[in-house]
Amino acid sequence: MPLVNEGMGLRDLGKRGQRWLRGAWVIFRRDLLDILRDWRLVSPLALLLFIFPVLALLSAEAATRYMAQFGAQLVAERLLPFLALATGFLPLTVCLIIPLETFVGEKERRTLEPLLAAPVSDLQLYVGKGLAALIVPTATSLLGVTLYLLILIARRALPPEPALVLSLYGILSLHAVVMVAGAIVISTQSHSVRGANLLASFIILPLSMLLVFESSLLFWGSYRMLVIILCILLAYAVLLVRMGIALFNREQLLSAEFDTLDLRGMARGFWRALRTGDPDGLPRSGWDGLWGPIRRSGGALATLALLGLMGFALGWSLTPGIGSLPAEAILERLGPGGQNLSRSLALPLTAWGIFIHNLRAVLVNTLLGALSLGLWVAFYPVGLMGFIGMLLRMLFTIDPSLGMAGILAVLPHGLVELPAVGLAFAGALRLSLTLLTPPHPRSLRDRLLLALADWIKLLGLAIPPLLLAAWIEAHVTPHLVLGWLAARLP
Template sequence: MSTSLQTLPRVERNSLATALVITRREIRDSLRDWRIMTPILILTLLFPPLMNFTARLATNWVAKYDAPIVGERLIPFLLMVVGFFPISFSLVIALETFVGEKERNSIEPLLSMPVTDLELYLGKMLAAFVVPLMASYLGITVYLIGLYFSIGWQADFWLLAQMLLLTTFKGLVMVSGAVVISSQTTSVRAANLLASFIIIPMALLVQAESILLFWGEYRVIWLIIAALIVVDLILIRMGVRIFNREEILSREMDTLNLKTIWRDFRGYLLRPPQQAADRNAPLPRFDPWRMLRRDIPRLLGDYRLPLAMVVLLVLAASVGGAAFAPVYRLPAGSVNLHNLPADAFDDLDNVSSLLPTLSVGGIFWHNARVIVLEGILGLFSFGVLALILIMIPMAMVGYFAGAFGLLGYSPWVFLATFILPHGVLELPAAIIGTAFALRIGAGLVSPPEGFDVGQGLLLTVANFVKVFVLLVLPMLLAAAFVEALLTPQIIQWVYG
């Protein structure tokens, strides 16, 4: 196309009405496609009566053995399944939104429409979401009507609200994730393969919901709904942020060039942060002293927002752990720190296989492994799991400080002896490592300015490696020496 898309007229504001114009057009096309409507109608009109028959059969069968609770818990489970199956077709429709248009050679007129990227993106996403959602609601209605007339069962208001919200937000997660995939791939085949990253987590989520419904833990369902809302917002933000019309048109074939990836990663690793995006800048040699004096302080300044976020969450976890101390009190006399014997730490290695051995190597390897794991898990969880890995031990520290205080010991003396000596090095190292791991996951949602998703990921990983090797590892090693050799002596001196 000779005319650049940037020269095409755009509306000046993001208008939901304009997005709905695109939505209506796409919905009309979907309603005309029998390949889409036939399975949706079958699941909507035939599957609910089948589940109704199953519920009636199961209820009558368990009644023979005086176990009505099994039938009562089965009905909400089937209600969840009836709503999930039709909404799952939204994934198929969403995967076709952009890459399908490209394969049908209809992408240029679509991208040339005088609308903003946000309007175009939301319009296509809503179009993939509305028809399956209405089918799910219809299926739930048919199922509930059948239950009412067959066994006289009526859904509780809050249970029905939970099922409707679960169906809605699970569908929105699948659609928003699939639209991101569709806008970043070059073929429907590739999009279908990448859809496994959506299908597998959703299948695991359905299994978890099934367990909760059979156990009657309906309060936990609200937490799942809240988590789905957060994931929805993240995926929509990610899709809008990385959506680029020019790249969709110009991208012909996805290729994996390991040589180019290594060249870019090496450049991000060796260049100063202010020159990272300049591929024409000369590639400096590996100079750890220059990186420590210039690159690391610059990166810490650039990462001040994730650093502040991690610090706040660490404090919140510590306070939250202390708040649980009165709820789960340690039995009186269970801990005796008075006249602590000299060999108190000799058998600590046999307490649990999950804890590191009380040696420099064991402590250092454990802490370094956790930071690396944060970086890996942060990539697949938008940084959430990286935060959880640091919040759990800090919550435990807060809990034991509060619990020891309830047993008559000073929590401040406990922290000053058990935590502070090595914590002055270990905690800052953990916070820095977690902040850079968090940025790896956040980079998928919001790549750095001037970078696409792939290059942004390489940049954040390179920054993580640079800081981890040059700053975090030395701090963890020094902390391990203090924790293994000095902290036990301080504890013995205070409590012995």
């Protein structure tokens, strides 16, 4: 009997999945047909698709002939990937109007109300319209690059490198996902197509600068670095899609007409969140004012700790790949008892200077984390602990005594400093990821104000340990390191 119930449950689950896909497919087909029927959009795209690859190839041939006069034909040939990227990126910028007016355009045309009244969920609606807005720009971009490469092969009889072709397709596909996902977020939060088009510059400009950097990597053939860029783009694509799903709400689309910037209301809500731990001003206990921010940021703190451990393990494990180190030569340069190292450690380090440096690093990384949707804050512990792990492994490779000196140089103040920085970064990560959290009874503004107030409280809790860690680093750590070196090194 349990086998029968299990089989029936699987069939029911399959039927629900088919109904969900059918609902999303109806929305996708409707939007795709509307896009393809609009001749004012399809005609320019067709002209752009067939004309721009030819213009790019003619420009490449002209540059090749010009460079050949100076014996720099290889430089001209390395410009071909940039023209290929431009061939694929231009249709993406033109097609950006499609996702930008996905929701706000239908709202202005008064066709959104019947669509939102359809018996589909918010996720089905978002997925259907998002895929329809994505497929046209992506297909146009990839077709343009393919046509450019085919013409290049026909004219030059030189097949491009497979790594180059895969890199071009990967870059343009992820650019399309990032641009479309960001444009849909703008469309759901805008109240007019004009406002959405103005906000589109925050998508086009950063990706245009990134495109120049990617083209330089293709020019030098730095495919490994390009893989890192592609992984970062993939992470941003996932984050923006998650943000779109989290912020999409059909009732808000129907009810919201125009938002005013209520600075006084925001200031009052922020003060209440800072004073009571609640934007609504509900009374809370004094203990909750200190423990509440830590409890609410506990998940972010655990994530940062796990990432830090992963970074340390990665830095430690990858260090042997650099080869053997000349231990004798390095020990000779240190001098008897590490005298040369003693001189380098005798720098005029002050506790106040170290504290100001650490506090500035926390504030700058918090700002970068907010601008990068938490990605910078999440990967900062990986880089920091990875560098520490790499440095310690190198010192242990040279001599175990130097390895222990490295531990003494990090551990005393690190035991105080790392938890304090972790508290501040956990609040910054939670603040950055607030836009990605699922719908909540609280409004998005209240959640942002509460996260900002919690970050300020966590920063206040981190300041005393940072002062103590700076004092230890300035007055205790050098004596421990020098005493150990004097006793252990020959």
